[in-house]
Amino acid sequence: MKEKNQVRDVYVAIADPTRRKLLRLLADAEELPLYELTAQFQMGRTAVSKHLAILKEAGLVADRKVGRETRYRLNAAPLQEIKDWVSFYEKFWNEKVAVLKNLLSEE
Amino acid sequence: MKEKNQVRDVYVAIADPTRRKLLRLLADAEELPLYELTAQFQMGRTAVSKHLAILKEAGLVADRKVGRETRYRLNAAPLQEIKDWVSFYEKFWNEKVAVLKNLLSEE
DNA sequence: TTGACAGGACACCAATTGGTGTCATATAAT
């Protein structure tokens, strides 16, 4: 019973602008079926569905079937990993600002 | 004089684990030549060089030539874009925690 | 001055990505 349950990289999942837009749409709407999401893009349904599958594998969306439609909703939790990662680098751009301040105050 | 100056997507740049490791190495070491960076990976010099080129196009690293070597250093500033993007979603995972707290306090 | 070392610039390749169209099936509406 090899439940594949493929876990996708969150970094890769958010690298695509279409997928980021999907996340944003779901953030604003709580729950949306595929056909409504598709309406927001120029590409076909199949393509949007695949993007959603990738987001799902990354744990960023969940879906449930309601009648004949599949409704998607946001699950932002995995994004904490991104936040933690990027937080580490904050000190570096702050550092830069500090150096700049010093230079300015010296003149 | 079409200076291409190709600007790469920061999201795409950080999607690769090798490139994230490169950023981390540069964060810890201030400035490193290609051959020292290459030594930290199993892949060849050419591959690492290409990853660095992508990071450079995304503005995440800068390089300078010193004698026969090319030294790379971190520029974390573009990561602010990522931080801003992910910050928007913070409320969603906080929300979830809040809902959970409510459920727990109700029992 | 003769090697050895660092790296840029290619050409090349397999695997992955991001899209397409088509067909089948379940549900909803007339």
Next chain:
DNA sequence: ATTATATGACACCAATTGGTGTCCTGTCAA
């Protein structure tokens, strides 16, 4: 009962990605 809708499941395709090896040019050291 019939038709329209929503979606899953494929097969297919071109472009991109992430790696390789080779060749050439600078630069440093003996």
